[in-house]
Amino acid sequence: MSFGTDIGELLTSSNTFNADLIFGSNKKTPITFDTFELIYIEGAQFSICLGFEDNPGSKNELTLKAEGLKAGQTYPIRPEDPGVRAAFALGNRIEYFPDEYSGALTVDLLEYKDGRIALSMQFSIYFKPDGKGDMEVVCHALQITCALANHGATGKFVPKHRVQAKVPVLCEINASVNGSYDPIDLGNVFFVIYSDSSYFIQCLPRDGGDRAVLEFAGRELKTFTDYPITGPGGPPNSVDTLFIMRPEFSYGFSDPTGTFRVRRTDHPDEGFWFIGEFNFSITARGSDGQNTQYDISSSVFQVQVSELRT
Structure with missing residues (x-):
């Protein structure tokens, strides 16, 4: 349509x-x-x-x-x-x-x-x-x-009101494969917190385009806490993670495995924000049918809530 x-x-x-x-x-x-x-x-x-x-x-x-x-x-x-x-x-x-x-x-x-x-x-x-x-x-x-x-x-539909960021919103990652590094700026961030403390974070290229997409969904964000990274449908304490790079992942990819770390949280009047870091591995299938492992790590990750939902 x-x-x-x-x-x-x-x-x-x-x-x-x-x-x-x-x-x-x-x-x-x-x-x-x-x-x-x-x-x-x-x-x-x-x-x-x-x-x-x-x-x-x-x-x-x-x-x-x-x-x-x-x-x-x-x-x-x-x-x-x-x-x-x-x-x-x-x-x-x-x-x-x-x-x-x-x-x-x-x-x-x-x-x-x-x-x-x-x-x-x-x-x-x-x-x-x-x-x-x-x-x-x-x-x-x-x-x-x-x-x-x-x-x-x-x-x-009428767009929902978004909280104006009062701290710099940053999500920059490194994608490593076979000893080479590809820095990607995913600073276009949408961060939702629900009334039960569960959350969703979507990170897209700051300057537009579809080079990569990164999404996190979890039950809570506690200071100085490490959470396992899994694919969608993981256990309650995990951070369900979806990551896609184009064109590298065009022929399929595995669920990621790694760690999501919350280092600092703050709850000012202008909106919750936190500093964290993450690293995970994910395998992509190439056009030749061969599998290649990618190691993804954050170089800087600081985000503020965009929207609160009941």
């Missing part, structure tokens, strides 16, 4: 999407879809597709489809009729959505009048991707108010 803004007049102040992917001992990854495509025929058809404006396509989207919905009702999410059909993909974290899934969709508000629609929903979807543990998408709020043209509309 492609997203645009040429269909329908939008009231973006009412458009909200707040959801998380929960996995591995209640660790969380925020789902930050920023666009939607909606089709609605009253009493007959409801279809919504959520995705990224800057990275559209079936590898990054969530869809829900139903024959008809009413306010005040809860509907099963499942592949069988009657039910709400679903599909979900989130980059390298969720590449394939299984045929079997279950969940529920609650419609708090659904009004259509004079060519305008207002809806408010929440839902959860349970599934188990191949080779991974149980996962759940939990949408705390999906709210849209917009005009429809030919039963359809596209639009954007």
Whole structure:
């Protein structure tokens, strides 16, 4: 699908999407879809597709489809009729959505009048991707108010307020392979802390591009504490880590193993921040089928929370 803004007049102040992917001992990854495509025929058809404006396509989207919905009702999410059909993909974290899934969709508000629609929903979807543990998408709020043209509309969600960094945000790494070093600046950092103290950190190239992506998810951040680094779905005390370098990792890669260290934490009024360090090894498969080990280490790692979530 492609997203645009040429269909329908939008009231973006009412458009909200707040959801998380929960996995591995209640660790969380925020789902930050920023666009939607909606089709609605009253009493007959409801279809919504959520995705990224800057990275559209079936590898990054969530869809829900139903024959008809009413306010005040809860509907099963499942592949069988009657039910709400679903599909979900989130980059390298969720590449394939299984045929079997279950969940529920609650419609708090659904009004259509004079060519305008207002809806408010929440839902959860349970599934188990191949080779991974149980996962759940939990949408705390999906709210849209917009005009429809030919039963359809596209639009954007209101960005969440981000805490302004009061300390330098730094994430610089060295990727070592066969005695050579490749320094990479991943200073574009998104850091979320939840009310249960779990967290998610995403580090992208400071100057844009897709050279590498680094993500951490864990249950806590305690001063002077070491945590084992594992792939997604690790034990409760581990830091689930996803790392990809392009083009080196294009033909597949292993789960990382290493250590994540918290050296200092601070809780000023302007937002929690900490200084840490990490190192891990990861194996990538080349186009010739040969495996190559990469050793990744931080040269500087200081980050401040961007967003607090309940």
